[in-house]
Amino acid sequence: MSTIISLPDQSTARIPKVNFITKENGLLSWLLTGDHKRIAMLYLASITFFFAIGGALAGLIRLELLTPQSDLMATDTYNKVFTMHGVVMIFLFLVPSVPATLGNFLIPIMIGAKDLALPKINLLSWYLYVAGGIMVLYTMAAGGVDTGWTFTTPLSTHYLNTNVLSTGIAIFIAGFSSIFTGLNFIVTIHKMRAPGMTWFRLPLFVWSHYAASILMVLGTPVLAIALVLVILERTMGIGVFDAAKGGDPILFQHLFWFYSHPAVYIMILPGMGVISEVISTFSRKRVFGYTAVAFSSVAIAVFGFFVWEHHMFIMGVSTYSTLVFSLLTMLVAVPSAIKIFNWSFTLYKGSITFETPMLYAFGFMGLFTIGGLTGVFLGTTGTDIHLTETYFIVAHFHFVMVGGMLMAFLAGIHFWWPKMTGRMYPEKISQLAALITFIGFNFTFFPQFILGTLGMPRRYAAYPAEFQVLNVFSTAGATILGVGYLLPILYLTWSLRYGEIAGNNPWQATGLEWQIQSPPLTENFAEIPIVDHDAYDYDWLERKHVHEREVTSV
Amino acid sequence: MSAPHQTHGHTQTENGNEHGEHLHIVPPRIYIIVGTTLLIFTAITVWASYLELGVFNPVIALFIACLKATIVVLFFMHVKYSSKLTKLTVGAGLFTFLTLIAMTLADYFTRAWGRW
């Protein structure tokens, strides 16, 4: 099979002696760094750690669901397991995944800057993440919380006495980490672009992070106040959500979902940015309809604020409001669909090769489409009444988040691994891992769509025996999926020592990050570049190579 | 405080940048006018709350509060003399704030309309 990988001669190639990793040594030089690339690495390590925890919790869920009875663990324990799984996976993995690792690493380089606008705030953001993570670990050690990651009132305010307080505080702190990351990105993208780097020459990766950052800044504070009010209700008797005091429990849900719906776009938009970069590179073609993709990112961000009530259709909100929100939900699907169309047209008549990042990108396109379309069924109030709170919803969000976002994250990690570390990952085993992940994923989550339509409720440890076969399929798939995720952790670590030297541009990609050394210098560029070409300009790249060959041959 | 103060407009030479920030030093005169206006409006809003205006009482109170907030934003916070980006940012915040309130209240106000 053909490949575009182009590595330097391994017998003479060396990792550049001066780079951001070798610049300074010692633990403190990492823990007190202002270098966005080091902070990205710190984030990568921490989110991988929490992903492993979230994954282990998922394993426990699937083990329990092998049998219809609640026999592996008590139902209360099961409730704690799925709650912690949700909290860890959403707040400590998915939300920071691409932005805090790849975004932090790449955005300054992609725009031609030496660092983010506010390096100290960037470091603070990581420490807040760690503090939130430690609070979550404490919560788990203290017995966990069993409200579901959605903290629905009055369950979380009155009827449960598990660690709602510590989890609320943990998420509050982690939320600030997210806010500061988004704030930093917005300021950087506005103020620190290199000369010639106009908005419409930016890589689409940057556009998608810009859109996600708007959501982080404007949405997260509403989650914060929702959590504060839950904490006040539990500790001080301020009964804003307490029906006995005249409060409305649904108000909590309004405030919670006002953030949590944009949150799903915070999670997916950066992934979509990755996919734009990967699809372009591995079809050797500029992204079709650049402007449409750029604007659709911002459109998703704006419209994403108008649809939150679709998570509450059955909760007792006014039927007229469900009409409005249902219509708006249909509209918000349009920009996402535009992206899928544009990526498809990018592939059309491109020179496609199937390196690992591209395999993950193909997986993304198929699985995200399925997940997104099932969202339309859920956005329709009539069908939502039957499908919500069943396994259909569980399958829907796992398709978009795991089949979509996590695959995009892996695509990005593989794509930029050579840039971040200077070394290539082993291609054959990584392609195998991608395939295993895809197969495992479908076995795990496709049966859940069927289970949902058949009526199996979510968040139940015990279920009617007629659902067992599909649940066994799902657990079998989860085991395969687990192998698929374990492999990258292993071979990527292996590659740090034994991987082939990558050189500046193993993918022959456009983009400023591929024109500098791997790993980059601390200051990214020896000289700030002056940008004179559009993104995904393969002709410019070709001319540059011809010029370089001419220079060296003379 | 008798040193000459900077004039309005973008004719400054020190630290020139295209956004107009820091070019413009708002003179104390403006602050005194704004501060006094705010105090007067406070007195008006208290006085108005003692009048029997029915449903217009909260309307007037909120209207005056919005006026006060506007002059604080424009003059004390320099937004009038700031870049388009700053104005856009303030607008975006306001827009999202109003979306939260309006769309949430839309549920509450229409509940009483019954099922269909």
Added chain:
Amino acid sequence: MEQQVDATGFAMWLFLLTEIMFFGGLFTAYLIYRNWYYPAFVAGSHQLSILWGTLNTGVLITSSFTMAMGVWCAETRRKGGLVLCLVLTFLLGLVFLGIKTIEYSEKIEKHHVPGFHYSLKSFTDPNSDEAAKTAGDKPLPLDMARHTEMYFGLYFAMTGMHALHMIIGIAILAFMIVRAQAGAYTTGHITFVENFGLYWHFVDIVWIFLFPLLYLISRHG
């Protein structure tokens, strides 16, 4: 350098956006419950002192003025003026908190703090309560009287959150006064003062809305 200066101001505005949305949740709750429990909100509002509330509003507005003047002093490199303005802002902030303490103590004494010790007496029997009697309140039916606890819940949540922001601001002011005296802000590096000014004005704006919404509900009649 100019770029850096421009960037921090923009960053501070973005942070203020998060504050707008944070308080937004509280305002949403307030609007809903005021609509549902209007008589209870009226009775609750009558329990607040117009004198202290108006005075506090005046204090905060003046402190915003002194803060803005402080920024002007920094811009025009007047060290003495800057320190004076920051000190005045600081003191006015303390006065605000002092008055709030007086108000809170009164609420605690009258058992109007939500929770275990909340008392409905002022609302079911207005003649027993000075403030209610002066306002000419009629006794509320029991279920509506209970909803006054919601009013006070929001009162404490909103003014408490506001006060917390004031405390943080005052602490930063103390730090700034020391630095200003050392001349840190009058050599051209004024962004810290400017950006803090933005924060302080924002806190003032929150109060500009809290005052009529909490203190001035149906004061007539």
